[in-house]
Amino acid sequence: MENSPVTLVILGASGDLTHRLLLPGLGTLLHARPGYRVHLVGAASDDLTAEQWTQRVREGLAEGGCRADRIEPMIDDTTFEHLDVTNPSALEEFLGRLAAEGRPIVVYFALPPAISQQACQAMTQFDLPPGIRLAIEKPFGSSLASAQDFNRLLAQLVPERQIFRVDHYLGKATVLNLLGLRFGNRIFEPIWNTVNIERVEIIADETLALEGRAGYYDKAGALRDMIQSHLLLVMAMLAMEEPASIDEVELRDLVVHLLRSTHLAGDDPVQASRRARYTAGQIDGKDIPSYTDEKGVDPERNTDTLAEVTVEIRNSRWAGVPFRLRSGKALGDGFRGIVVKFRPVVHLPAGFHNTAEPNVLVIGMTPESIALSLNTNAEGDRWDLEQTSLAADLTESPVRPYGEILQGILDGDPLLSVRGDMTEECWRILQPVVDAWAAGDVPMDEYAAGSTGPSDWR
Numbered sequence: 001m002e003n004s005p006v007t008l009v010i011l012g013a014s015g016d017l018t019h020r021l022l023l024p025g026l027g028t029l030l031h032a033r034p035g036y037r038v039h040l041v042g043a044a045s046d047d048l049t050a051e052q053w054t055q056r057v058r059e060g061l062a063e064g065g066c067r068a069d070r071i072e073p074m075i076d077d078t079t080f081e082h083l084d085v086t087n088p089s090a091l092e093e094f095l096g097r098l099a100a101e102g103r104p105i106v107v108y109f110a111l112p113p114a115i116s117q118q119a120c121q122a123m124t125q126f127d128l129p130p131g132i133r134l135a136i137e138k139p140f141g142s143s144l145a146s147a148q149d150f151n152r153l154l155a156q157l158v159p160e161r162q163i164f165r166v167d168h169y170l171g172k173a174t175v176l177n178l179l180g181l182r183f184g185n186r187i188f189e190p191i192w193n194t195v196n197i198e199r200v201e202i203i204a205d206e207t208l209a210l211e212g213r214a215g216y217y218d219k220a221g222a223l224r225d226m227i228q229s230h231l232l233l234v235m236a237m238l239a240m241e242e243p244a245s246i247d248e249v250e251l252r253d254l255v256v257h258l259l260r261s262t263h264l265a266g267d268d269p270v271q272a273s274r275r276a277r278y279t280a281g282q283i284d285g286k287d288i289p290s291y292t293d294e295k296g297v298d299p300e301r302n303t304d305t306l307a308e309v310t311v312e313i314r315n316s317r318w319a320g321v322p323f324r325l326r327s328g329k330a331l332g333d334g335f336r337g338i339v340v341k342f343r344p345v346v347h348l349p350a351g352f353h354n355t356a357e358p359n360v361l362v363i364g365m366t367p368e369s370i371a372l373s374l375n376t377n378a379e380g381d382r383w384d385l386e387q388t389s390l391a392a393d394l395t396e397s398p399v400r401p402y403g404e405i406l407q408g409i410l411d412g413d414p415l416l417s418v419r420g421d422m423t424e425e426c427w428r429i430l431q432p433v434v435d436a437w438a439a440g441d442v443p444m445d446e447y448a449a450g451s452t453g454p455s456d457w458r
């Protein structure tokens, strides 16, 4: 089935995000769900040429698996503009021309956060084409106050349903699978509570170091880059109440509802958080310099490359269960997933020679996998319990997370986009940590690149 054509404008066409994530993500979508017809318009203020843009589109879509016979008609149709996105009259003229073509317009801000805000500010100076959708990349603000300001600015432009705050973790198959796993299996939902679960860890450890992204990362750090958005939202999907239906209002209402009950453990940012920064080391035989020696890093900023925060959810389902969220760069083990540790059995009959280890459910986010540890009688001595694992590697989703998110934006369905109140709640939870770190109340630990983190962080 063919969908109606949509104009997708990418502001920041020459940037790394467009090249590495957006175009390949779109490629996976067009390949797996061929009904989409997208008129792609690139806009950038630097010296990218129309030919270079076309080449980027061709390569990016192909990298996502899109076939040449699908790419070439899109290439014939794609256009490129040199545009200063902070100039209101240039923006007005540009968008007016696109509106006259009659297709719905999506504007994707693949720009540094400060420029996106300036572009939105410029858009307040004129009337936007009716129905236009605005897609905004994370990080959304750098504090609770700045996120609130940005939300107020966006509210002057279009209704909330036309704002798509992008968090690609909401497009990850494993994150979406949390709903299927919890609500599609009789065995999980009845035990998904404090009576049976002792603690939860949500971890996104990366072996990647800075990868030349100092311009962005040195101002963000691991807390803002990963925990404020991605990991808190994964936690909300894991812990929220059962939705009446999977739709944008119900699902996002329940995510916010869960976030509203979420607080730093003990309301103490100093006890509930840890931070560290990598020093020189090796990953896969490659030398990694100390973070502070990376090009473009200002050591005075004291940026965290590893952050950990423990929160608690104050409701009767989760009271007393710590949720530990952690993410870092340049680590030796790149585990990205969720670990649910169950409480020990209430009682083990006398006669077993050892104890029953608590069950653990591990949901791998990248790669996608699931494993549940179980106690079974050992082969040799039948009254010894030993651990075994029910494990499956899940088939990789044909559509990459950015493709899933783009599908929602092209369809005008904000189900997988971050609503304004969701982002403000995430900031509300973490703002005391941001403040405590800025005040120097939490020490900056160190770990060697390629290690598993600071040695005393177990």
Ligand code: BG6
Pocket (backbone or CB within 6 Å): 204, 206, 208, 225, 336, 366
């Ligand atoms: C991005 C962060 O949002 O997510 C990056 O800005 C990080 O720093 C990336 O590397 C991780 O995403 P994924 O999908 O590879 O886990």
